Amino acid sequence: MFENFSFRDSIDKIGAKLGEWLDSLILNLPNFIMAVLVFIVFIILSKYIGNLINKLLRGKVKQASIREMSVKVLKVIIILIGFFIALGLLNLDTVLTSVLAGAGVVGLAIGLALQGTLTNTFSGLILSFLPELQIGDWIETNGFAGAVTEINLRNIVIKQSDNNYVVIPNGKIIEEPFKNFTRTLxxxxxxxxxxxxxxxxxxxxxxxxxxxxxxxxxxxxxxxxxxxxxxxxxxxxxxxxxxxxxxxxxxxxxxxxxxxxxxxxxxxxNGINIPFPIRTIDFTNNLSIEKSNDLKEGSKE
Incomplete structure (x- = not known):
């Protein structure tokens, strides 16, 4: 009898909880629909803004890899903004705060672990907008000379006069001076x-x-x-x-x-002489001559 009572009590509690959830769902259904619509709008918006930025960058950035990465980063930022706005519409402020705190901690850990990679990445973004360095330019840097064949988010590739390729990290290009022969006619x-x-x-x-x-x-x-x-x-x-x-x-x-x-x-x-180095060699050996004379005088005696 006690077991039947406990089972019925559990069923009643589950039913009551489900009823509360259903009531909460019905009450928050407009906010939920609005949050989903806002999130979808931001996804579509990121697509159109990405295409627009890609067209604008074509005239300034010749490197396709950097254009694509820049557009992808912009799309992610727009989608994240839409995600946070959607959480706000659902009154999930606690979840939003936890997500932001977690993202900050994860971002700090990733930044420390990938410090060198991030340096090259940001350097690649800087180089992509630097007018003094473009694909096809002939440069001298870090002890190498050649034509720039590729600039990506990690390194630049130059082709030397001996037909060999040299890969140089972007951070090295930013930190070290380089000489560009192509920029001046x-x-x-x-x-x-x-x-x-x-x-x-x-x-x-x-x-x-x-x-x-x-x-x-x-x-x-x-x-x-x-x-x-x-x-x-x-x-x-x-x-x-x-x-x-x-x-x-x-x-x-x-x-x-x-x-x-x-x-x-x-x-x-015009009879103008371009001289080469001249060396005068003296074959006279006074010591040998004096010795030879002494020997002659001794034989006469």
Whole structure:
């Protein structure tokens, strides 16, 4: 009899609880429907805003991977805003506070664990909007030189002149200086040489400047500069500087090659000597000569 009473009592309590839940569901049904509709609206809104941002970024960010990641992050943020608003409509303030607190703790733990990765990620976002570094540019950085073939959220990839690829973390690019040959259309090339001490220095100077100016036409506010630097061991050394089109390191080598050929032709034509180091070797051995003379005098005696 006691067992029947306990069973019936439990059934009554369960029925009462279900009734309370049903009443609560009926009372909160408008808020629940509104919360679901708001959440769906934010999901649709994230899709359209993502497409709009993607179109706007196409003209500024050439890297597809960074565009896609930026759009995905934006979509997640919009959906999370909709989720929190939906919880607020359901009067789940306690749940909302717990979710925010948990997200903060988890975010802190993830940030500490992935500190290096996050640094490269944020550096990749910065590089994607940096006009001084774009895909196809020829750069020198961290001891490597080559054309930029890819920029993603972790690293950049450059293709060196020997056809090998180098992967450099984005954080290294942000922290270290880099030289970009492609950003400027014209660059100054410097070439050193020397002439003999018997040369007419003023004639050499004028001839060199005329030869370089003919091979490399100078633009507005550009000129060929010629300066003697020092009295060398076998020559009077000079440096000549001139402007030319440079898009990568190879262009500088080509310009120097052309300049050397033209200067050598002009010097040969005008009898100007480009001396090479001279060494004077003295084969005289006084000690051996004196010894030989002593031996001759001894034999005579």
């Amino acid at each position: 014209r660059s100054r090339v410097m070439l050193t040489c020397g002439v003999g001490y018997s040369s007419d220095l003023e004639f050499v100077q004028n001839l060199t400047k005329e030869t370089i100016a003919k091979a490399f036409p100078q633009g507005t506010n550009e000129e060929v500069e010629f300066m003697y630097e020092e009295f060398g061991d076998s020559s009077i050394n000079f440096v000549v500087r001139f402007w030319t089109d440079v898009g990568k390191n190879r262009d500088i080598l080509v310009a120097k090659n052309t300049a050397i050929i033209e200067i050598k032709k002009a010097f040969d034509k």
